[in-house]
Amino acid sequence: MPDMTDTAAPEATPRDLGFAMPPEWAEHAATWMSWPADDDLWFGHLEGVRAEFAGLVRTIASFESVHLLVRDAESSADARARLAGADVTYHAVPLDDVWLRDNGPIFVRRDGGELALTDWRFNAWGGKFHFQNDDRVPEYVAAHLGARRWALPFVLEGGGLEVNGAGVGLTTRSCFLTDTRNPGLTEEGYAVLLADTLGVRQLLWLDGGLENDHTDGHIDTITRFVDESTIVTSVESDQDDPNHAVMARNLTALRAMTTLDGRPFRIVELPLPETHLEGAEGRLPPTYANFYIGNGFVVVPQYGDPNDASALDILTPLFPGREVIGLSSREIIEGGGSFHCVTQQQPAGTVWTGE
Structure with missing residues (x-):
């Protein structure tokens, strides 16, 4: 069994205590985000990024509370000015960047409604960027909530894993x-690790993600669960595009996968944006699969692309009872990610202290 550190009961895993990661569409208590602050990290696009962030935060806050981390006085003042009147709670926390899906906690919950969190090591997608402050965010969130925290000695980013809640x-x-x-950790090793920590009883694997994705191909940029038995996956129709072959292999693999009880998944194809976008470090990885599901809504990135409307048309019927909202992410994608990458849901539940 993987080694875990926990001051209250180091021998007890989340699974031992009945905890598992809920699906994103389960009811939220709040959404956690971080405010963009470094113009160099955004290659001179910080003003446009902040404008799009403000639209995203305001939209989410109209459905559920938002906890916003701000790293300094300037960031706090800027965010408060742009978000005046929104349901936002501010937290002064040292930060490197904004990709809270990856450096934030992953919450777990058990049937009685008790909520705790897992704290994974974050090394900025294999040491590609500075990450010392961001790696401490889960510890802050746990302390703020008074929640039980499992501090795990393994690297794992939230955008690298999708769960269906079943x-x-x-x-x-x-x-x-x-x-x-995690050098040396095999597919079988991950299966054991994620069963013990997040309640994943069956771990399915695709080969790869989008071209020039600095996360090395996070699942949340290409393929997403929208319910227990339905998967949306990105496809590229242009056979000359480098993404075509990878997405086609993924599609074939998904069609052969089944639920725990052996039923095939329903697979829905979602086109990638038609236009190739270039950033400061080469081709950008825009995708509509990086949507975020919240209480009564889904926010879908838009890029001023011919496929924007089609993506909304495909996704809308998959979320009955939720408002599917397209918001601009043309500036945010300059940093390599979009709406799912910058959000982390706190599921509804009673915070469990471990006592």
């Missing part, structure tokens, strides 16, 4: 099996 997890080999994350 025991199935989905990830990519190109991300999890890199030697810059």
Whole structure:
């Protein structure tokens, strides 16, 4: 069994105590985010990024509370000015960047409604960027909530794993099996680890993600669960595009996968944006699969692309009872991610202290 550190009961895993990661569409208590602050990290696009962030935060806050981390006085003042009147709670926390899906906690819950969190090591996608402050965010969140925290000695980013809430997890080999994350940890080792920590009883693998994705191919940029038995996956129709072959292999693999009880998943194809976007470090990885599901809503990134409307048309009927909202992410994508990458849901539940 993987080694875990926990001051209250180091021998007890989340699974031992009945905890598992809920699906994103389960009811939220709040959404956690971080405010963009470094113009260099955004290649001179900080003003536009902040404008799009403000639209995203305001939209989410109109449905559920938002906890916003701000790293300094300037960031706090800027966020408060842009978000005046929104349901936002501010937290002064040292930060490197904004990708809270990856450096934030992953919450777990058990049937009685008790909520705790897992704290994974974050090394900025294999040491690609500075990450010392961001790696401490889960510890802050746990202390603020008074929640039980499992501090785990393994690297794992939230954007690298999808769960369906019925025991199935989905990830990519190109991300999890890199030697810059957990060298020597095999597919079988991950299956044991994620069963013990997040309640994943069946871990399914795709080969890879989008071209020039600095996360090494996070699953949340290409393929997502929208309910227990339905998967949306990105496809590229242009056979000359480098993404075409990878997405086609993923599609074939998904069609052969089944739920825990052996039923095939319903697979829905979602086109990638038609236009190739170039950033400061080469081709950008825009995708509509990086949507975020919240209480009564889904926010879908838009890029001023011919496929924007089609993506909304495909996703809307998959979320009955939720408002599917398209918001601009043309500036945010300059940093390499979009709405799912910058959010982390806190599921509804009673915070459990471990006592």
